[in-house]
Amino acid sequence: MKPVSPPALPYAEAYAASLADPAAFWEEQAQQIQWFEPPTEMLTTDAQGLYRWFPGSRLNTSYLALDHHVHFGRGEQVALIYDSPVTNTVSRITYRELLDRTAHFAGGLRQLGVEKGDRVIIYMPNVPEAVVAMLACARLGAVHSVVFGGFAPHELAVRIDDAQPRVIVSASGGMEFDKVIPYKPLLDAAIEKASFKPAHTVILQRPFAQADMQSGRDVDYQKVMQAPQVGCVSVEATDPLYILYTSGTTGKPKGVVRDNGGHAVALKYSMSAIYGMQPGEVFWAASDIGWAVGHSYIVYGPLFQGCTSVLFEGKPVRTPDAGTFWRVVAEHRVQVLFTAPTAIRAIKKEDAEGQLAQHYDLTSLRYLFLAGERCDPATYEWAARTLSVPVIDHWWQTESGWPMLATMVGLSEMPPPRAGSAGHPVPGYDVQILDEAGEPLPPTHTGLVAVRLPLPPGCLPTLWHDDERFRQSYLTTFPGYYLSGDGGFRDAEGYFFIMGRVDDVINVAGHRLSTGEMEELLAAHPAVAECAVLGIACPLRGQRPVGLVVLKDGYTIGEEQLEQELVQLIRDQIGALASFRNALVVKRLPKTRSGKILRKSMRQLADGEAFTMPSTIDDPAILDEIRAVLVRRQVGLAFEKDST
Numbered sequence: 001m002k003p004v005s006p007p008a009l010p011y012a013e014a015y016a017a018s019l020a021d022p023a024a025f026w027e028e029q030a031q032q033i034q035w036f037e038p039p040t041e042m043l044t045t046d047a048q049g050l051y052r053w054f055p056g057s058r059l060n061t062s063y064l065a066l067d068h069h070v071h072f073g074r075g076e077q078v079a080l081i082y083d084s085p086v087t088n089t090v091s092r093i094t095y096r097e098l099l100d101r102t103a104h105f106a107g108g109l110r111q112l113g114v115e116k117g118d119r120v121i122i123y124m125p126n127v128p129e130a131v132v133a134m135l136a137c138a139r140l141g142a143v144h145s146v147v148f149g150g151f152a153p154h155e156l157a158v159r160i161d162d163a164q165p166r167v168i169v170s171a172s173g174g175m176e177f178d179k180v181i182p183y184k185p186l187l188d189a190a191i192e193k194a195s196f197k198p199a200h201t202v203i204l205q206r207p208f209a210q211a212d213m214q215s216g217r218d219v220d221y222q223k224v225m226q227a228p229q230v231g232c233v234s235v236e237a238t239d240p241l242y243i244l245y246t247s248g249t250t251g252k253p254k255g256v257v258r259d260n261g262g263h264a265v266a267l268k269y270s271m272s273a274i275y276g277m278q279p280g281e282v283f284w285a286a287s288d289i290g291w292a293v294g295h296s297y298i299v300y301g302p303l304f305q306g307c308t309s310v311l312f313e314g315k316p317v318r319t320p321d322a323g324t325f326w327r328v329v330a331e332h333r334v335q336v337l338f339t340a341p342t343a344i345r346a347i348k349k350e351d352a353e354g355q356l357a358q359h360y361d362l363t364s365l366r367y368l369f370l371a372g373e374r375c376d377p378a379t380y381e382w383a384a385r386t387l388s389v390p391v392i393d394h395w396w397q398t399e400s401g402w403p404m405l406a407t408m409v410g411l412s413e414m415p416p417p418r419a420g421s422a423g424h425p426v427p428g429y430d431v432q433i434l435d436e437a438g439e440p441l442p443p444t445h446t447g448l449v450a451v452r453l454p455l456p457p458g459c460l461p462t463l464w465h466d467d468e469r470f471r472q473s474y475l476t477t478f479p480g481y482y483l484s485g486d487g488g489f490r491d492a493e494g495y496f497f498i499m500g501r502v503d504d505v506i507n508v509a510g511h512r513l514s515t516g517e518m519e520e521l522l523a524a525h526p527a528v529a530e531c532a533v534l535g536i537a538c539p540l541r542g543q544r545p546v547g548l549v550v551l552k553d554g555y556t557i558g559e560e561q562l563e564q565e566l567v568q569l570i571r572d573q574i575g576a577l578a579s580f581r582n583a584l585v586v587k588r589l590p591k592t593r594s595g596k597i598l599r600k601s602m603r604q605l606a607d608g609e610a611f612t613m614p615s616t617i618d619d620p621a622i623l624d625e626i627r628a629v630l631v632r633r634q635v636g637l638a639f640e641k642d643s644t
């Protein structure tokens with residue numbers, strides 16, 4: 001197929017075309033990428049009855065991200081700008097250099113026994129070597145699974161057991177503000193805990209943290225880089241590119257699978273149609289490679305599009321100040337910045353008037369995109385005022401891998417963005433608001449956000465080795481729909497508003513976490529008879545978890561000591577990113593007469609939301625007891641002085 005430029009369609013036309021004939025719409029987009037064997041069939045269902053895009057066609061993701069650009073004259077363009085205020089480093093890596101490094105590292109992985117279909121876990125901070133490792137896996141047709149560096153050994157162990165990696169690539173350490181986080185002991189502890197043992201680990205030794213190496217198992221990253229370069233392995237479009245774990249309602253995370261073909265087509269489309277990016281321009285997703293945003297928009301999307309991507313190892317504040325983001329935009333002439341609302345709230349908290357932005361030349365910036373959690377209108381307005389560019393809140397999930405609702409700046413006649421709204425459905429996504437019975441709701445009615453099947457290319461085809469959980473989690477509640485787990489509504493003009501999760505998943509600073517998992521961990525403490533974890537409103541992180549625990553009869557322990565132990569337990573088992581800081585002892589938990597804990601009522605109480613007493617409540621006095629504890633401990637927006 002000969003590549004052709006996408007026509008600049010009006011949004012409404014593109015959207016209608018994508019729903020009227022999805023195969024024809026995506027066949028046209030598929031012509032924008034370089035296949036080894038182009039698709040002849042667009043959409044099918046597999047033996048399990050699950051939708052698959054571009055069956056039988058062949059390509060290589062690393063080729064699309066690197067080789068293609070080098071072959072066609074982009075070799076000397078900077079592919080990756082590594083900006084690390086925590087190590088005082090700025091380095092620029094061209095497409096040619098990134099290809100060279102990737103081909104060497106792929107050769108090294110192959111020497112360690114990694115072949116097509118094998119899994120490789122990557123547990124690293126935001127460093128170029130992590131990007132090289134991802135692209136090297138793609139080059140070999142191996143399946144990478146990046147685990148966010150903030151996760152504790154238990155979480156890593158669970159992922160090791162599920163993915164069963166031949167190799168784990170890690171680093172000796174990361175830097176959180178000015179604190180060294182030694183990764184290697186965490187990795188060693190995780191491997192110790194896991195039942196499955198990888199054959200090798202590859203360790204990037206960083207100057208500020210030397211890791212002890214285990215002879216026979218651990219290999220130095222630089223040694224792996226000395227291997228001869230290898231070329232790209234041809235894979236099928238439907239072969240998995242990566243597994244990315246995300247929290248479900250239980251302790252076992254869900255292994256979201258991303259395939260090669262649909263992913264490449266969707267991300268290439270999104271870079272131009274949603275973000276309006278042209279080859280050669282600079283895109284910065286200020287996130288972590290461990291999240292879907294990092295996969296799609298630090299690594300793959302910008303590279304597919306021939307852009308320069310910024311890889312930032314720092315924080316919005318204190319590295320060294322709340323002007324860091326603006327310094328990066330100015331220094332690297334960033335055209336589009338993408339971050340989570342929490343990052344903007346953190347900056348706003350330290351620089352309320354946005355004065356630091358005035359110290360930098362931000363004229364390169366065209367748009368600020370926000371996602372990962374709901375953006376409150378105050379944060380939206382502050383960002384628009386401070387940056388004087390359109391701010392675009394958009395909505396997607398790890399599962400979709402790319403935006404489902406947005407204001408698409410690459411299409412014409414797009415309704416402008418609006419504070420509080422995530423915009424309009426992106427072509428390919430037939431987004432509906434359903435009631436509890438699965439019937440579409442009229443505008444302005446809040447309900448469950450669902451997407452009519454088939455999902456477009458790039459979305460998860462299944463969960464890793466678990467078709468059944470995939471079906472149960474997303475497809476069976478409302479046949480014919482993907483159920484997102486988020487709630488929201490559409491207004492009379494077609495703008496969508498996403499209000500947050502409707503299940504036991506919470507969103508803390510853009511990190512999706514399971515309250516069910518936290519409850520399982522708290523309940524294992526010998527003092528705890530029963531417990532509930534609520535995701536209460538937090539001015540900085542959007543939400544934060546709070547535990548309410550009932551003590552076992554006769555168990556004596558000071559409330560303060562118990563709280564310390566439970567806080568430490570969550571930190572040790574899940575990680576500091578959970579921001580679990582309160583475990584409050586209560587006499588009883590409110591329940592329905594059938595024994596279901598009334599978490600929603602307690603959350604509403606803590607958040608100061610008006611609510612009606614559930615008619616099924618066992619004993620209404622219990623909510624008064626809970627209120628008294630929240631007041632005494634000053635926990636909850638309604639009762640606290642400073643919740644950050």
Ligand SMILES: CCC(=O)SCCNC(=O)CCNC(=O)[C@H](O)C(C)(C)COP(=O)(O)OP(=O)(O)OC[C@H]1O[C@@H](n2cnc3c(N)ncnc32)[C@H](O)[C@@H]1OP(=O)(O)O
Nearest residue numbers: 149150287291292293340342343372396397509510576577
């Ligand atoms: C659309 C599809 C998706 O939703 S994909 C997911 C998108 N989500 C994101 O991009 C995440 C956005 N959030 C962030 O980047 C961070 O939360 C920002 C805004 C930068 C703030 O970071 P920070 O100041 O560290 O606060 P936090 O709440 O994230 O962290 C809480 C505690 O965890 C720690 N932590 C964090 N990261 C790491 C890490 N990599 N390694 C070790 N520890 C880590 C933090 O230091 C903090 O610890 P402590 O409680 O202060 O001791």
